[in-house]
Amino acid sequence: MNDALAADLSLIRDAAREAGEIAMRHFRNDPDVWMKEGASPVSAADIAVDTFLRRTLSAARPDYGWLSEETVDTPERLGARRTFVVDPIDGTRAFIQGRRTWCVSIAVVEAGAPLAGVLECPAKGEFYEAQGDGPALLNGAPIAVAPTHADPRVAGPKAMLQQAPSWMRGGPEIPYIPSLAYRIAMVASGALDATFVKPNSHDWDLAAADLILRRAGGGLVERDGAAPAYAGANPRHGALAAGSGRLLTEMRTVIAGLDGDHGGRTEAGGGETASRHGFKT
Template sequence: MTADLNDATLALRLAQGTGEILKGVRNVGLLRGTTLGDAGDTLAQDWIERCLHLHRPDDGMLSEEAADTPERLNKDRVWIIDPLDGTREFASGRQDWAVHIALAENGTITQSAVGMPDLGKVFHTNEVRAVDGPKTNRLVVSRNSPPDIGEFLAHELGMELVTMGSCGAKTVSVILGDNDAYVHAGGQYEWDNAAPVGVAQASGLHTTRLDGSRPTYNNKSPYLPDLLICRPDIAEPLLAAAAKYKQEHGSFGE
């Protein structure tokens, strides 16, 4: 490890730098659509890999944009990253895309950063606090793959259902108090939610899977399909409603 660059600073700078790369690729206007998204993914992944190889050569890595290898399972420290979460949103000019950088130590997220480049902000574990204001009575779910359980929970608790892109963007919306809760079921992997979970936990939000258990990271299978991030004061009724949904449907919709 480079002695003058601690884990928190490294996570923050990786999120900052990746955001600048992605904005640069998009803002010059030479690429569009899937070509733009692919270029952003590739360039951001390459830069992050080079930085980690230089500053944390002994750590493992799990990324959406890199081939997974079993070597990471023998590492106590593993960086879990998604260089560009919300590729569709990024490529279409929306703001609800994010950069995810997380460090898992023995299965637990110890440092993380969620970059929101179009907002000019990085939310990171060493400096984040959830807004403790009046409830909005809104539940946010995926824009591209809204889970059936989301509509069920919103109906059970009398909440308004809203949609957004990136997992990081949805988590940040709860941290900022724009939404009271974020629920997901089906189709997520560790790189999708590791950084958001780390930042949400550090902010004081409730963060579990839909059965109430804590998510763990650097598992052999990175599939981690369900998640609840919410204000602590509404966690109990949301978990109770999720249990009711599972009892009626047999699963959370994974």
């Protein structure tokens, strides 16, 4: 095990657990809520967790970049060799509604790839983690993707599922899962077989969960079959598929055939705003 990565994983593990405790103090306790750009809600808990994580992680690794959903993005992070990619609360709508399906997501990214990642899901009592050269763990026990079922359990937006072949839609209908990171973690643990991801997800939704899924034997892919790259100038992504084996191969065919309205990052163009907070390339 790489000692530096093990130290990073230990750092983000401890920070995520404390961040989860901060979030739980607000959970089902009527936190202040307001709307931000794009008509997306943010709560006092999101800001409290973001503030704690940025202070704690940046103090421990001052040379690392910082990319978070709740921090205004700046190009200075692009000069860092490694970057913390953070979603203080992934699944804010669920959090606000008092539903348990939300998590604190933290990844360490280098050269576009996540090297360590954790998902702290305190309301569900679940903690996912992975390092680039180790197993994916749930509450300390190894997890793995499920073998493909004859009637696979595939989650995702209905508009994308409707484009899938009938055999892929033969399994049970999956209720909406508001946290994308948690939904991908469910694929990693075998609770789901796969999920489609609609365009406009962001690095902070994906990076930690992506690594956990890969170390569990699955993959998250773009329409060309490539793995997403993280912590670049543009944190937005196009349509994605998460799964394993033949099912993932077939899902990639589905997203590759989506029309321009479901396009990927490459269709956004070089002048697209790099972040809904931030700078232009």
